[in-house]
Amino acid sequence: MARRGTGAVSFIGLLQRIVFGIAITFFACAGALSAHAWADELPYPQEDIILTISGAVQNHNAKGLVYLDRPMIEAIGLSEVNTHTVYSSKAHQWHGVLMRDLLVYVGAKGDTIEVHALDGYRTEIPVQDFYDYDVLLATKQDGRDLSIRRRGPIRIIYPIDHDESLLDPKYTSRFVWQIEKMIVK
Amino acid sequence: MKFYSKVLAIAYLISVVGLLLLELTQFQKVDRLRGQISQSYEMISGRDEGIRLELEYRRFRSITGKYVFGEKLQDVSAGPDTAQSVSHEMVLKWFDILWSRVFSITSIGAEVPEAQHEKFNSLLINLRSSLREVDPLVQQLRPGNLIAFRDIEDTLSPYEEDITSMAAAIAQTRVERASTLQKRLDAALVSMDTLLVSSAAGGVLILTLFGVEAYRARKEESRIKGREARIRFLAEHDALTGLGNRSFLNEKMNRFIEYADAHGEGFNLILFDLDKFKDVNDTFGHPMGDRLLKNAAARLTAIFSGEADIVTRLGGDEFAVLQRADFATSEKMVGEVIDALSSAFELSGNDIRISSSVGISRYPDLSHSADELLRDADLALYEAKRQGRQRYCLYETGMSVAIQNRVCLEADLRHSLQCGGDGLEVYYQPQVSTDLKSGTCKVTGVEALVRWFHPDQGQIPTLDFINIAEDAGLIGALSDWIFREACTDLVNWHQSGFKLHLSINLSPHQLNNDNLASELIQLLERTGIDPNYLTLEITESVDVKDTRKAAKMLSQLSARGISLAMDDFGTGYSNLGYLKSLPLDILKIDRSFVKQIEDKEEDRKLVRGIINLARGMGLKIIAEGVETEEQMNFLQEQKCHTFQGYLFGRPMHKLSVLALLANAEPNVFNEAISLPDLSDPSMTIVDP
Numbered sequence: 001m002a003r004r005g006t007g008a009v010s011f012i013g014l015l016q017r018i019v020f021g022i023a024i025t026f027f028a029c030a031g032a033l034s035a036h037a038w039a040d041e042l043p044y045p046q047e048d049i050i051l052t053i054s055g056a057v058q059n060h061n062a063k064g065l066v067y068l069d070r071p072m073i074e075a076i077g078l079s080e081v082n083t084h085t086v087y088s089s090k091a092h093q094w095h096g097v098l099m100r101d102l103l104v105y106v107g108a109k110g111d112t113i114e115v116h117a118l119d120g121y122r123t124e125i126p127v128q129d130f131y132d133y134d135v136l137l138a139t140k141q142d143g144r145d146l147s148i149r150r151r152g153p154i155r156i157i158y159p160i161d162h163d164e165s166l167l168d169p170k171y172t173s174r175f176v177w178q179i180e181k182m183i184v185k
Numbered sequence: 186m187k188f189y190s191k192v193l194a195i196a197y198l199i200s201v202v203g204l205l206l207l208e209l210t211q212f213q214k215v216d217r218l219r220g221q222i223s224q225s226y227e228m229i230s231g232r233d234e235g236i237r238l239e240l241e242y243r244r245f246r247s248i249t250g251k252y253v254f255g256e257k258l259q260d261v262s263a264g265p266d267t268a269q270s271v272s273h274e275m276v277l278k279w280f281d282i283l284w285s286r287v288f289s290i291t292s293i294g295a296e297v298p299e300a301q302h303e304k305f306n307s308l309l310i311n312l313r314s315s316l317r318e319v320d321p322l323v324q325q326l327r328p329g330n331l332i333a334f335r336d337i338e339d340t341l342s343p344y345e346e347d348i349t350s351m352a353a354a355i356a357q358t359r360v361e362r363a364s365t366l367q368k369r370l371d372a373a374l375v376s377m378d379t380l381l382v383s384s385a386a387g388g389v390l391i392l393t394l395f396g397v398e399a400y401r402a403r404k405e406e407s408r409i410k411g412r413e414a415r416i417r418f419l420a421e422h423d424a425l426t427g428l429g430n431r432s433f434l435n436e437k438m439n440r441f442i443e444y445a446d447a448h449g450e451g452f453n454l455i456l457f458d459l460d461k462f463k464d465v466n467d468t469f470g471h472p473m474g475d476r477l478l479k480n481a482a483a484r485l486t487a488i489f490s491g492e493a494d495i496v497t498r499l500g501g502d503e504f505a506v507l508q509r510a511d512f513a514t515s516e517k518m519v520g521e522v523i524d525a526l527s528s529a530f531e532l533s534g535n536d537i538r539i540s541s542s543v544g545i546s547r548y549p550d551l552s553h554s555a556d557e558l559l560r561d562a563d564l565a566l567y568e569a570k571r572q573g574r575q576r577y578c579l580y581e582t583g584m585s586v587a588i589q590n591r592v593c594l595e596a597d598l599r600h601s602l603q604c605g606g607d608g609l610e611v612y613y614q615p616q617v618s619t620d621l622k623s624g625t626c627k628v629t630g631v632e633a634l635v636r637w638f639h640p641d642q643g644q645i646p647t648l649d650f651i652n653i654a655e656d657a658g659l660i661g662a663l664s665d666w667i668f669r670e671a672c673t674d675l676v677n678w679h680q681s682g683f684k685l686h687l688s689i690n691l692s693p694h695q696l697n698n699d700n701l702a703s704e705l706i707q708l709l710e711r712t713g714i715d716p717n718y719l720t721l722e723i724t725e726s727v728d729v730k731d732t733r734k735a736a737k738m739l740s741q742l743s744a745r746g747i748s749l750a751m752d753d754f755g756t757g758y759s760n761l762g763y764l765k766s767l768p769l770d771i772l773k774i775d776r777s778f779v780k781q782i783e784d785k786e787e788d789r790k791l792v793r794g795i796i797n798l799a800r801g802m803g804l805k806i807i808a809e810g811v812e813t814e815e816q817m818n819f820l821q822e823q824k825c826h827t828f829q830g831y832l833f834g835r836p837m838h839k840l841s842v843l844a845l846l847a848n849a850e851p852n853v854f855n856e857a858i859s860l861p862d863l864s865d866p867s868m869t870i871v872d873p
Contacts, residue, residue, distance in 0.1 A: 087289065118278065118282055119237065119240075119241060119282050119286075121237075147281065148278060148281035148282060148284075148285060149281045149284045149285045149288070150285065151285050151289065177285075178282065178285070
């Protein structure tokens with residue numbers, strides 16, 4: 001491109017930059033202000049739904065709810081941990097997603113998660129736990145997918161073998177298995 | 186009070202120890218409870234598998250029945266109209282849930298009484314094999330498949346009773362534990378209450394004691410402060426006059442010096458000394474002396490009334506004033522004070538008159554420190570006194586040397602007198618009488634005169650050291666010494682056959698001594714002197730306080746045969762009444778008149794008059810200071826026949842007196858006057 005009248009060009013260039021800058025700023029502000037309106041639409045599960053997350057979630061795929069199947073959960077990123085549970089007599093190799101990754105994935109905005117199990121068991125877990133420890137939402141035990149009979153299809157595993165402070169009895173009730181639903185509060 | 190505080194201290198200690206023990210036990214108790222509570226929490230938290238097993242067991246059987254018989258499922262939470270038909274998935278889900286429970290149950294042991302463990306363990310083992318048995322039937326169960334359902338029911342229903350009793354046992358355990366926990370919590374709360382109450386009591390007790398102690402300490406402190414202030418006032422002030430004392434002066438002087446150094450404004454230190462104040466005390470008593478001091482202090486402060494003027498009493502009759510002013514200002518005020526103090530003090534009907542002497546030093550012009558100021562003012566005061574009192578002197582640089590010399594001499598004189606007159610000598614000047622018959626002169630007497638040969642400074646002028654002796658209060662001791670020496674010598678001469686007269690000067694100090702007469706008479710008796718050969722010479726002196734008393738005393742001596750001579754007649758105040766009142770025998774014409782009789786007609790007239798006066802009063806005449814034959818001739822013409830002077834001999838050592846007497850035989854005077862080697866050693870400097 002040939003340059004004509006460098007002075008005028010540089011002035012116009014400056015003006016363009018200013019306009020562009022203002023636009024960027026505006027969009028950034030607008031994005032921040034109306035995060036809800038700009039929430040991500042999550043894909044809809046292709047297989048059996050094994051977990052439903054409701055409550056204060058920003059990203060969803062079914063009218064404010066999030067339905068998740070096993071591949072979707074595992075796609076968030078698998079981690080593993082080798083530990084006992086408070087109910088088991090020997091250690092197992094657990095695979096699953098970190099709870100905090102799952103909460104980020106669904107855009108959870110809350111301090112507490114209410115967890116429901118298939119058999120009607122229900123407990124509340126502070127979100128802080130997931131940032132203090134690598135708490136796993138396990139989908140596999142010793143490499144095999146968890147079934148309901150083996151307290152699946154998903155269950156929460158605290159790495160109690162890796163942190164002595166987790167031996168506190170208050171964590172006992174948070175080892176929820178056969179999880180069906182979570183409500184972000 | 187002491188007992189009370191002891192009891193208080195013991196009570197305090199006991200209660201503190203008691204509280205500590207109480208708190209300790211409470212803390213231990215609460216600690217124990219904390220352990221138990223966490224244990225209890227563990228007991229009731231989350232371990233409800235036994236109860237859940239019962240629920241899930243019943244749920245599965247109920248759902249299975251509904252599925253087989255095609256009944257709807259009532260969702261209680263969703264309301265009666267939302268009935269839902271049961272699917273095979275649902276049956277499988279609940280079977281799996283029951284399965285997972287039965288196969289993984291672990292915590293039954295803690296939930297049921299130990300006696301039933303065996304029973305429940307076998308129940309679980311049997312239930313697991315029964316579940317495996319019915320598993321294929323459940324997987325293939327279809328609605329209406331009653332045979333399969335019957336088989337399932339037949340296999341599972343026998344467990345109902347045991348599962349129910351297990352759940353009941355567990356529930357019972359829970360209730361018991363909950364009530365135990367409740368009791369423990371109650372006990373813990375009671376403990377907490379006790380702990381709080383005892384802590385509060387302890388806090389209140391300690392705070393109260395602190396408060397009481399703080400209050401007491403504050404009271405004590407203010408009391409001590411008051412006392413300290415009073416002590417300091419007393420330490421810095423003179424109780425009699427209320428003026429500051431020496432330490433107060435020192436402190437103020439340092440302040441003045443600091444101020445002068447900072448602002449360049451000099452100040453004067455003025456020392457006042459009441460002359461002869463001691464005599465007031467001796468005469469009128471100490472209470473009167475104290476009142477005089479108070480009045481004197483009042484007059485002083487009335488004049489030095491400036492805000493910055495510091496008036497203090499250093500003790501005795503000495504006052505000191507600090508004034509920030511130039512010398513002229515202070516000088517004017519000092520003059521006023523001397524005048525004010527010299528006017529009579531009227532005390533209890535007595536008019537007491539007193540004079541004062543003042544020494545002034547000045548900072549920084551003349552003196553350069555507090556010590557120097559005091560010393561220099563003292564020296565100036567000394568000088569003022571030496572100059573005759575009732576005056577002031579400003580310190581001059583030369584003063585210290587002269588006065589130090591004087592102080593040295595004073596010490597040496599004192600030492601000498603203590604050592605029996607070491608360095609002191611009595612010298613004798615011959616008195617000569619003309620024999621009217623033979624026309625010859627003869628030594629008839631001597632006048633005793635003291636001389637001092639100082640080991641370092643040689644001979645000290647007599648007038649100087651007599652002054653020193655008077656100022657230092659040594660004059661009495663000196664006079665006594667002279668008396669003893671002279672009397673001893675006189676006795677020796679008399680024993681040698683020379684019947685000489687001895688004249689001795691009486692000092693005013695001795696005349697003021699009431700015991701003089703008795704002391705002298707004792708001395709005469711001890712030495713065995715014939716009183717008729719002793720003459721006492723007195724002067725017309727203002728220093729004789731009570732002339733009547735002195736006259737009476739002299740009369741006693743006169744009655745003993747002692748002669749009395751008036752010395753230096755005509756130079757004093759010549760009160761003829763005084764002259765009359767004394768039992769005089771001899772009048773001595775002063776040398777100042779004799780000296781001029783050859784040249785001045787007035788002096789010749791005066792001498793003539795004195796001689797006539799003496800003759801009229803029946804007194805003998807001795808002419809002093811006769812140095813020439815012309816003088817002697819004139820005096821002889823006037824019928825004065827006794828002489829004293831260099832013409833006949835200077836004051837001489839006692840051995841020289843003996844030699845003179847021996848050589849003068851047979852009393853040819855003209856030979857006697859030429860004895861050069863016996864002249865006064867003071868004129869030729871002889872080492873004693």
